[in-house]
Amino acid sequence: MSKTERRLIHVAAAVILDGDQRILLARRPDDKHQGGLWEFPGGKVEAGEPVRDALDRELFEELGIRVRSARPLIQIPHHYADKSVLLDVFVVDRFDGQAHGREGQPVRWVSAQQLSDYSFPAANRPIVAAAQLPARMLITGTATDAADYLARTERALACGLRWVMLRAPELAEADFCELYRQLLPLCDAAGATLGVNCDLALANRLGAQALHLNRHRLAQLGTRDAFKGEWLSASCHDAAELARAAELQLDFVTLSPVAHTDSHPDTRPLGWQGFADLCGEATLPVYALGGMGDKDLDAAWARGAQGVAAISEWWGC
Numbered sequence: 001m002s003k004t005e006r007r008l009i010h011v012a013a014a015v016i017l018d019g020d021q022r023i024l025l026a027r028r029p030d031d032k033h034q035g036g037l038w039e040f041p042g043g044k045v046e047a048g049e050p051v052r053d054a055l056d057r058e059l060f061e062e063l064g065i066r067v068r069s070a071r072p073l074i075q076i077p078h079h080y081a082d083k084s085v086l087l088d089v090f091v092v093d094r095f096d097g098q099a100h101g102r103e104g105q106p107v108r109w110v111s112a113q114q115l116s117d118y119s120f121p122a123a124n125r126p127i128v129a130a131a132q133l134p135a136r137m138l139i140t141g142t143a144t145d146a147a148d149y150l151a152r153t154e155r156a157l158a159c160g161l162r163w164v165m166l167r168a169p170e171l172a173e174a175d176f177c178e179l180y181r182q183l184l185p186l187c188d189a190a191g192a193t194l195g196v197n198c199d200l201a202l203a204n205r206l207g208a209q210a211l212h213l214n215r216h217r218l219a220q221l222g223t224r225d226a227f228k229g230e231w232l233s234a235s236c237h238d239a240a241e242l243a244r245a246a247e248l249q250l251d252f253v254t255l256s257p258v259a260h261t262d263s264h265p266d267t268r269p270l271g272w273q274g275f276a277d278l279c280g281e282a283t284l285p286v287y288a289l290g291g292m293g294d295k296d297l298d299a300a301w302a303r304g305a306q307g308v309a310a311i312s313e314w315w316g317c
């Protein structure tokens, strides 16, 4: 039997958050599969058991906590040499009890940033990215001048946005660079990440932390190492582009258009069903894009999305 034909072992796991947005990690016992590595607590779903029940049961058995609120984060199928798993990961943001290693396993609360310092099983790469990424992503729209760009970005940061993707194809390169330099301290002060949507060479020259590729730049990219920053993502519209993004080990993608949007009036929307079908096959965090806003977050999560990305919703808020 080939690896991909093997039965997937369904596993429920949790990114558990405390009031300070720290995340709970546990260390797998040395004698277990993937032993000695750190994990998001959880375990195998039993035959006939709903996955949410399995999550609640495992977190009580392993940590002694009772889940009060959970939402889907990401689903990752992964084929190890010796077994295949489907990691069904939830965010648990409210629970009762004091989490402790009931099976003698070391546990630790860490910040989202500190996750990068820990060794996880190979399947966890996109899960770690999902745990570090926000649910809402702002893509900048048009503005009358630099001052207007700054004012609109400041308002979005005040609305709680923590990821700003600077997209300004109408600007000359020198103006784009100047705007990036002016936006950076604003975003830093708010603890937000500032990314750019531009060509690779320019992003590297700017020392950008995050680069978002359009479909043409995704098609041209040879290797993700060509980008010197930390986060590399792309705009996808179909299964082939999603596969390409996964192959290049990008950190996340946007998938669009989900709904009708004035910025692309002639493109046929995927609809939620089309989005869910494509997202279900993806092995990296996916943002729903196109006519999206805060009101769509629950619908996006229910269909496997990381969250929503938008211009209009927060560019005038």
Ligand SMILES: Nc1nc2c([nH]c(=O)n2[C@H]2C[C@H](O)[C@@H](COP(=O)(O)OP(=O)(O)OP(=O)(O)O)O2)c(=O)[nH]1
Pocket (backbone or CB within 6 Å): 011, 012, 013, 032, 033, 034, 038, 039, 040, 041, 042, 043, 044, 058, 083, 085, 087, 121, 122, 123, 124
């Ligand atoms: N819980 C968890 N499992 C993970 C992660 N990453 C990863 O590859 N796995 C794999 C390791 C295991 O093959 C499987 C989870 O099984 P498990 O050993 O936790 O199962 P369990 O809690 O039911 O334990 P047991 O009854 O089999 O002893 O998923 C992760 O982040 N969390």
Ligand SMILES: [Mg+2]
Pocket (backbone or CB within 6 Å): 041, 042, 043, 044, 062
């Ligand atoms: Mg377990």
